[in-house]
Every structure is written in C-alpha cells, then in structure tokens.
Amino acid sequence: MTAPAPVPPRVLTVAGSDSGGGAGVQADLKTMLALGVHGMSVLTAVTAQNSLGVQGAWELPVDAVRAQYRSVVDDIGVQAVKTGMLSSAVLVDTVAELLAETGVPVVVDPVGVSKHGDALLAAEALDSVRTKLLPVATVATPNLDEVTQLTGVTVIDEEGMRRAAAEILGHGPRWVVIKGGHLPGDAVDLLTDGREEHWLRAPRHDNRHTHGTGCTLASAIACGLARGQDVPAAVRGAKEYVTGAIRAGFALGGGIGPVDHGWLARAAR
C-alpha cells in the first residue's frame, strides 16, 4: 500500500469573493496553492468585480460566516489565518472573536477600498477594525489609503511610513507592514514591531496590472507563518512572491488586470 502523502500546512482566508479572480478569496487561494500550502476559505461577501471596478457587493449572513469558520477549524485545523474584505461591523466583530479563540498567527489585511475606489468596508466598521481586529493581528498590512482611514495620517514619504506604523501599532497588532505601493519610485514597504525596522525594497514594475497585490502579499505572509517562519522571514518571502507576480501580471480586461499567481510554476518549467 502507498503511504499517504505528508500533510501540508493549512492556511485559512476569511475574505470576499472577486468574480474576476484577481483579488479576494480567489487571489488568496491561488497564492496558497503556489506556495505549497493547503488553502481554505470562509466567504464573507460576494462581489461582481472585474478589471474595471466593483459592479456590486452582497454580504453573507453572520451565521454563514461563523458556520464556515467552525467547519474548517474544528475538523481540518489551521496553522495561520489571513483576513481580507470583512464588509461590516458585525462581521468584523464576529471574525475578531473567532480569531481570538483560535490562537494561531493572524495576518490582517484591513481592506477598505478597492484600487478603483469602491468601498469594501462600511464606514461604521472602522472602529471595530481598530478596537477588535487589529488587537488580534500578528501582522497587519494596511496600504496608504487604509492607514489614512484608520489613523487620519496621510503618508507621502518614508518618514511618514514610520509615523503611520507607530499609529497602527498603537491599536495592538504585534507587527505592521506599511505598504508603500501607492508612492512613486521603488516599491518600498516598512515592516516593524516598534523595535526592529525592516525596509523591503523592490523595483517598481511599470505594469498597470496590479489588481490583487495587497491580498496576495498578505496571503503569502500567512503561508510563511504557517510553515513556522518568523515574521521578518515570512514577509521577505511574501515580498519576493508578490514582486514576481506583478512583474508577470496579465493584460486581462479593459482596466487593471490581475497579477500572475502562477509565475513561480511557469518559471520552473
């Protein structure tokens, strides 16, 4: 009889669906497959979305979110969780409560608006993100718009990224990655826990097909943490993966196309 294959690390995404397959749960599961972990999902919302923007969004009932989470965690088990679009205050509160009970590393991507400016989180949910979700995060990964939404700080340079990191850490996550993808010049992110500072620099790829970069980075960090890497190693690995995926991004649709989650497998052929 053949011996069963070794069980890979298991990673859960709690996020919304992007029908275009570039961001959200679809980006997360593709990233997890590419990085060799078993990916699982708790769907919070369904969006009608493509390279041009978000045409509609429908939130799932809180019981459906809770039931999916229990199904996965109680039977299969998880080594790390990533959160993305949580849509409303009640879903943020519910997910934060479930994460606090689970006791594994959590990567919180505090998704607020899409690249096209479509709201993916109700304004009244921001307070729950600050007071309930950020405190249970091992790593929080806001982009510069989310930094402004959560702290009021507007970032225009690297010194501003330091100030933003201190503000976000004040809400309780152990580490924060301030993503500088929206600034001109190299793609520079700051990872810090308030003591250590790691600047992650990559060349900016002049590629407008960057839909899903934030989801991809956060999921890849969760994959590293599930493998037992420490936070700086997991974030460094994730930055390499997202940079390669942006470099290889697709020209799909008439707007901002998705990054290429399969670039590593294609490069190995």
Ligand SMILES: Nc1ncnc2c1ncn2[C@@H]1O[C@H](COP(=O)(O)OP(=O)(O)O)[C@@H](O)[C@H]1O
């Ligand atoms: N054009 C680009 N070239 C290289 N890296 C980029 C580019 N745009 C974004 N990044 C990187 O992608 C990751 C996600 O950042 P960002 O696009 O700011 O997040 P979000 O998708 O949440 O807005 C970060 O590591 C950022 O530095």
Ligand SMILES: Cc1ncc(COP(=O)(O)OP(=O)(O)O)c(N)n1
């Ligand atoms: C369903 C859903 N979740 C999250 C996002 C935002 O994804 P992100 O990786 O920040 O990419 P952009 O939207 O900024 O391209 C989303 N769009 N949809």
